[in-house]
Amino acid sequence: MSRQDVNRSGEMDVFVRVVDLGGFSAAARACRMTPSAVSKLLTRLEARLGTRLLNRSTRRLQLTLEGAAFYERSKRILSDIAEAERSVSTGEAPSGRIRINTSASFAHQILAPLVANFLQRFPAVTLDITVTDAVVDLMSEKADVAIRAGPMKDSQLVARKLGGTRMAIVAAPSYIEAHGRPSSPDDLAHHRKIAFSYQRAVSGWPLLIDGKRVARKPDNALEASDGETIRQLCLGGAGLARLAGFTIRDDLAAGRLVPVLEDFNPGDIEEFRAVHIGRGGPVPARIRALLDFLAETVELS
Structure with missing residues (x-):
């Protein structure tokens, strides 16, 4: 046979x-x-x-x-x-628990405001949200969906693109008043930086210098394990931070944070995706409902 x-x-x-x-x-x-x-x-x-x-x-x-x-x-x-x-x-409505793994920034700024709408559409679905900026193994963590930023590495995962967000270096007005405003990439050496405490897909802070993209490592930095904590430290005047645009758009609009070194910003976009296990296999109705909903409603720009 x-x-x-x-x-x-x-x-x-x-x-x-x-x-x-x-x-x-x-x-x-x-x-x-x-x-x-x-x-x-x-x-x-x-x-x-x-x-x-x-x-x-x-x-x-x-x-x-x-x-x-x-x-x-x-x-x-x-x-x-x-x-x-x-x-x-049978056209059965999506039902059951969905375990979501996402970063703190995405959870607070994007996901949390959308949850009520999703549950109203799909009342038979329940959500279990785990917040961590670490890239976890979906199978060992028993996660159904993870929200991830940056390039995809695991070919066993299926990805649904949610959009992209512009990155920027920012500071609180209180920090600039106390320490001055950097006017060139070389000035970064004299400022306190707030950086992630783990290795990210993009190493260093990309800057456009003499028409070339150069990554400057945020050495001697104050470090934190998630983007939301870095944002709060930056708001408190602890230093400069390079953050995703969707996490700081309200802060910029309200003047709580201001962009610095914009003339050297290469304009890079960080892509976000919803990923799940199951390449080549059927996607449960509850997972498909969440992926479609996120693709429809998430706004990162």
């Missing part, structure tokens, strides 16, 4: 039923098969995978380590298939 002829979901379904029901006979009744047919199917499956999934005795079945991993993945795949079929065939 060729690989194209193998009914993988059918094999997974029988295997999961054997485990859940505790034996071949019970699984055979549930699948309307004979115990012998179930046993042969499991033997073929193990032969195709090249590993033993179950240890069999006359009284009980026991999952091997590989079998336990295959069982968990099979359960998730079968659940996704069932959810995809329900959402297409």
Whole structure:
């Protein structure tokens, strides 16, 4: 039998039923098969995978380590298939919990004001929002969707573009009054900078010097682990900071922050994306509803 002829979901379904029901006979009744047919199917499956999934005795079945991993993945795949079929065939409204991982700045400035509208549209959906600027592994953190800035590195993730925001170096009027306003990139050496405490996709602060893009490292900086804390430190007059435009647009409009070194700003845009696991597979209705909503409503410029 060729690989194209193998009914993988059918094999997974029988295997999961054997485990859940505790034996071949019970699984055979549930699948309307004979115990012998179930046993042969499991033997073929193990032969195709090249590993033993179950240890069999006359009284009980026991999952091997590989079998336990295959069982968990099979359960998730079968659940996704069932959810995809329900959402297409019956027009079922999105429901269930969505675990979102996002940065503090995006959570406070963009996501939080939109949540009420989303829940009004999809009342059967609940949200679990984790705030961190660190790039986490979605599977180990059990996150459904993450909001990420900068270039994509993980090819296993599916990305939905949400837009881009212009970066700028800013300071509070109180800081400028106390320490002066930098007029050239060389002046940065004499000013306190507020920077992220972890390695970012773009290293340093990009500046346009003599027509060339040059990255200046914010050395001797006051550091923080998230953008919202950096913004608050900057508002308090602690130093200069390079921040995303959407996080400071109200501050700039109100005069709480002012741009500096704009003549040297290369005008770079930081792209934001909503990413999720599942390249090539079905997207649950609840996840699809959130992705569509974010693409429709998020404004970063």
